[in-house]
Amino acid sequence: MRETPLSNCEREFILNFIAQQKRLDGRKAYDYRDLRIAFGVSLGCCHVELGKTRVLAQVSCEVGEPKQTRPHDGVLYVNVELSPMACPSFEQGRQSEEGIELSRLMERCLKESRCLDLESLCIVSGEKAWHLRVDIHVLNHEGNILDCASIAAISALAHFRRPDVSVHGEEITIHTLEERNPVPLSLHHMPLLVSFTFFSQGKYMLIDPSSKEEKVMEGKMVVGMNKHRELCTLQVTGQMLLLKEQVLRCSSIALTKVTRITELIHEALENDKQARLKGDKHGFAVLVSGDKVTSNRLPKTEVKVDTLEVSDDMGESQSSEDESGNEPMEEHTEGVPKESAVEILTKGVGMIGEGGASTWLDVPQADTKQLAAKKQKHKVSKMEEDEGSSEEEEKVILK
Amino acid sequence: MAAPIGNVVIPGDTFSLLQLQPNDEHKKILLGPGLKEEEAEIKVLRPGILRFRKPGVYWVDCHHKRYIPAKGDSVIGIVNQKVGDIFRVDIGSSEQASLSYLSFEGSTKRNRPDVKVGDIVYAKLLVANKDMEPEIVCIDGYGRSNGMGVIRNGGFLFHTSLNLARKLLNPECTLLKSLGNRFQFEISVGVNGRVWIKAANDVQTIALVNSVIASEYKDNDQIKEMCKRISKAVSRMEVD
C-alpha cells in the first residue's frame, strides 16, 4: 500500500523547528525516546520498545554442517522482517531497499564485530555445528528501527541459552532442557548501533529520529560501537559531506549512549534472571497484566500534557492538582507507566531531561514512589501496587 | 424494545422499523455509516455505539483510523501527482482521489491554478463510491471556493484518528473555542483525520498540536483545564 506522502508544510515546519534547535516531541537533539526492554517466556526472545517503535527478536538454533570455508565455526544468520504490520508501505515478501540495508547493517553489526564466539558453537569440527538464527520482526515503525533492532538482537542473543551437548568419541548427545541446564552463548561484547541524522548540509544533527524526521533528513550516519569504545560499524548514507570533527563528535556521543544502553540491557537481563529464579511472573505475561502489550490501552501521547507543570509556580499547580486536577487525570495517564511522568518544564519545547548534550537524566526514585503512594491514596491503583515493583524490574526506562 | 441508543452494537445485530423512534411527520429515517437496510430490517455493519439524532438519524460511532470516503465530506488531501489535467490527491483512503484543475475557483482552461506536488488542499468529496476512484472538488455548486482550495503559508499538518477529527468539529466540543479564547490561530480539520494548524509562531503551533492530540479522551471540563495550563505555560515560555 502506498505510503502517505509528506506534505510541503510538514517538511518546512519540521526543518524550521530543527533549525531552532527544537524537536516536535519535545526532546533535545541527543535524547533517545523511552526505551523498554522486555523478555519473553522462551529463552532468546526479546521485545524492545523505543518510543512507539517496536521490535521483537527471537533467537533459535539447530544442528547442521559448518561452512566448508570455516569448518571449526558455528553459523549465525540474521534476518530482518519488515511486515506491513509495522507500516502499510512495507510489502510482504519482497525485500525493499530499506529492508536490505537494515539486514545488511544488522549482519555487519553482529557478525563482523565478532561479538559472538562462533568457535564455541562447533560440536564436531567440519561435521556438526550449531546454526544460530536471529529473527528480527519489526512490529511498529515510528522511526529509527535500526537502533531498536540492534538492541533487541543483542539482548536476545544475551538472553538465549542453547541445549548442552556432550561428545563421547563418535557419539553426540544433545541434552534436553530437563536433563541439563542450557548453556548461554559466549558473547564477548555488545555492539550497538546508534544512528545520527543530519539536516541542512550536516549543520544540525539529531539522535533517534522519529519517522517524520527520517522523511526530511538529508543523510544518516550509523555508528556501531560497544562500551569498550571499539568501533564495529560505520556507515554514511545520503547526499552530504561530513567534517572530520563531526564524525569524531558522533562517535563520542555514541559511546555515552552505548554505555548507558548496555547498562540497561544488563539490568533488564539481571531482573529477568532474578524473576525466573524466584518463579515470579516473567516474560510477556507481566506486560499483559499491566496492559502494556494489549492494543486496547489508551494510546500514549508523545508530550504528556497532563503532567505539564510550569516550573516556577510548581507549588501552586500541585496544590490545585491535589484538589481537582488529579482525579480526572488519573484516568488518562493510566497505562502510561508512572516512571515516565516527566516533568516538562515548558510546553512545546518541554524537554525530557534537562541535561545538555548527551547526558542522561535518571528519574528520581523518590518521585515515582511518591506518585505510586499518591495513587494508592486515590484508590485508582489497579495494577500499580505490583506494577511498582515488577515494572522497575522488567522495564527500564531511558530518558 | 427500543433500539439500544447509546449502547454497543455488533455487526449482525438487526432492528425492525418498530424498534426505532416513531417519527411523527412523513420524514424518512436516515441511516448513517455502519447501518444498512435489508428486507425491511436494519442491519448493523460495524461494531460501535449506536447513536441517534432528532428527527430520525441513526448511525454507528466506531473507532477509525483509516478513512473511508463518503460523499459530501470535507477532507484535507496532499497533492501527490500531476497527471494531464487532473491532480492525484492522497486523502488517506485506499485509493487516491482525483481533483480536476478546473474545479478550483476562478480556474479556466487557460488559467490553471497554482498547485504543486506536496501542497495540501481543503476539498469536498463529489464522488465516493465503493470500488471507484473518489473525486474531490474545491468549489461548491455555484463555483465559489467557500473556504476550499490550497492551504498555504506554512502551518503544520498532522494525522489523528477519525474520531478526534469529528470530535473537534462537533458543535458541543469546547476545545477549539477555549483555545480560540487564549490563542490567535487558524485550524483546518478534515474528517479524514488530518488537521492543519497555524499559529503566531512555531512554539504556539506545536502547543496547539499537542493539546489537540491530548484532547482525544477528555471531556469538556478537562479540556478547559488543559487549555488553561497550556496557555499559562506558553505565555511563560514566550517571556523567557
Add this chain to the structure above:
Amino acid sequence: MAAKNGAQLSKNVLQMKFMQRSVLRMEKEQNEEERQKIIDDEHWALDLPEYKTKESDFLENQSYSVCEELLFGRQSYQGFNPEVEKLMKVQNAEREIQKTEEKEKEESVGDKEMAQRYSSLMGIIAKKFSNKRQRQSETESQEGEEGPFVRKFMKPPE
C-alpha cells in the same frame, strides 16, 4: 410510396391485375416493419414480471458529517485569518437561523392546523356579516344538495 404519401389506394384498385406487384411489395414492407418493431422491443425491454418498487422508509448516507451535523472544518480565532473568520461568521449565522427556525416550527402552529382553523373560522365570521335571509337561503341550498339524509324542517301540526 403510396401508403406514405397518404393517398391510400382503394381496395378495388389494388385488386386489379396490374397492381399485384405493388400489393406484394406493400405487404412485404409492412411485415418487415412489424418484425423490426418486435426485435426492437425485445432488445430494449426485458419481459419480466413488473417489479413492485415499494418506497423505502430509509435513506442511507455514509457520511459522518451529515449525521453528526459537524461544523465547517476551517476555523480561525482572534482574527488570525480574516477571510476564514468571515466565512465562519456567515456559516455560524446560517446555523443559528436554522436553529431558530426549527425552534419556531416546534413551538408555533403548523400549516395544516392553521388552515383548518382558518377555514372553520371563516364560516363563523362570514355569518356575522350576512343578514338573516341570506343565511337562510344558504342553509336551504346546502340542504338541497345534501340529499335524503338531511332532516327537513317540518311545520308543527296545528
